Structures are given as structure tokens and as C-alpha cells.
Amino acid sequence: MxxxxxxxxxxxxxxxxxxxxxxxxxxxxxxxxxxxAQDAHPELPPGPGRDVTLATCTKCHxxxxxxxxxxxxxxxxxxxxxxxxxxxxGTDDDxxxxxxxxxxxxxxxxxxxxxxxxxxxxxxxxxxxxxTAAQLTTDLGLTDDEAKAVVSYRxxxxxxxxxxxxxxxxxxxxxxxxxxxxxxxxS
Numbered sequence: 001m002x003x004x005x006x007x008x009x010x011x012x013x014x015x016x017x018x019x020x021x022x023x024x025x026x027x028x029x030x031x032x033x034x035x036x037a038q039d040a041h042p043e044l045p046p047g048p049g050r051d052v053t054l055a056t057c058t059k060c061h062x063x064x065x066x067x068x069x070x071x072x073x074x075x076x077x078x079x080x081x082x083x084x085x086x087x088x089x090g091t092d093d094d095x096x097x098x099x100x101x102x103x104x105x106x107x108x109x110x111x112x113x114x115x116x117x118x119x120x121x122x123x124x125x126x127x128x129x130x131x132t133a134a135q136l137t138t139d140l141g142l143t144d145d146e147a148k149a150v151v152s153y154r155x156x157x158x159x160x161x162x163x164x165x166x167x168x169x170x171x172x173x174x175x176x177x178x179x180x181x182x183x184x185x186x187s
Contacts, residue, residue: 043067049101052094060088061135066102069138073103079138086134127185128166129159140180146172160186 041063044050057066060083071079080088080095090098126139133147142150146169153169160166163181167174177184 049097053098
């Protein structure tokens with residue numbers, strides 16, 4: 001009987017402590033992954049507008065389309081306006097935050113973004129046989145009409161195999177392809 005009373009007393013004191021310890025440990029364990037998770041986009045500096053920029057811009061293309069460019073505020077305004085014309089959605093406040101963020105972090109005076117760990121130069125590659133006209137406009141600096149011509153020619157004649165195939169597209173300035181030749185992939 002004495003052992004039963006001691007056992008009961010230890011359970012009365014110990015059980016709440018055990019329950020508290022398990023729940024506190026669970027909370028700590030649950031918070032640990034968030035606290036220690038690696039940032040999936042280290043090329044994006046922290047700051048106001050980062051999350052909305054990431055969420056909005058990656059709906060249609062890789063974030064490297066943003067991080068690989070440096071423009072002044074007017075240039076970024078034109079790009080955002082063009083993307084809205086292509087269907088980018090958000091509030092005026094969202095686009096204001098995006099504009100402020102990209103101008104600050106990817107403006108003409110901003111240093112180039114650091115590549116993501118292990119990404120080497122793969123983030124800057126342009127897969128010409130997969131990209132949409134909107135992506136080609138951004139990535140190659142083509143006009144809307146030139147980008148549409150590249151896509152139309154590809155659909156009509158099959159995938160491009162070399163830069164010389166790209167240069168066969170009528171009414172497209174071949175110098176734009178030459179300027180990005182090291183970034184072009186034809187797979």
C-alpha cells in the first residue's frame with residue numbers, strides 16, 4: 001500500500017510535468033524546422049516587398065528573370081506594367097511594394113545578386129525551346145513582336161538546335177541573340 005501511495009504521489013506530481021515537457025518539446029520541435037529551414041531564395045535580399053515579389057513574379061517565370069536584370073525605377077515600372085499586361089495579378093499596393101523592392105535591390109546601382117548555392121550559372125540560362133513569348137521578351141530583350149515571331153517560327157518549324165536557327169527568324173534583330181549567346185540552351 002505504501003508503494004501504491006508513493007506511486008500515486010509521483011504520478012500526481014510527475015504526470016503534469018511530463019505532459020508539460022512533451023507539449024513544450026513538441027512546440028520547440030515544431031518551431032525548429034521553421035527557424036532552421038534554409039531560405040529557398042537566398043538571391044533575394046530580405047526587406048519589405050520580398051515576399052510579394054517572389055509570389056507574384058514566380059507565377060509565370062523563374063525569379064532569375066528579376067535577379068538577372070538591373071534597371072532604374074522607370075525601367076522597372078515599364079517591366080511591371082508589361083507584366084500586368086501579360087496577366088500578372090495583384091493590388092496597386094502589391095505592385096508598389098514590388099517596384100520599391102526591385103528598384104532598391106536590382107536597380108542600376110545595386111550589386112549583382114549572389115547565385116543560389118549550387119546553382120552555378122544555371123539560373124541565367126535561357127531555354128529557347130521552352131520559353132513563352134513573354135519570357136523571351138524579358139530574357140532576350142526582344143520586342144513583343146519579335147518574341148511572338150520566335151515562338152511562331154518554333155511552332156511551325158520545330159525546336160531550335162543552334163543560334164543560327166534562331167537567326168533565321170524573320171524580322172528579329174540577330175544581335176540580340178548574339179548578346180545572350182552564352183546563356184542560350186537548346187535542349
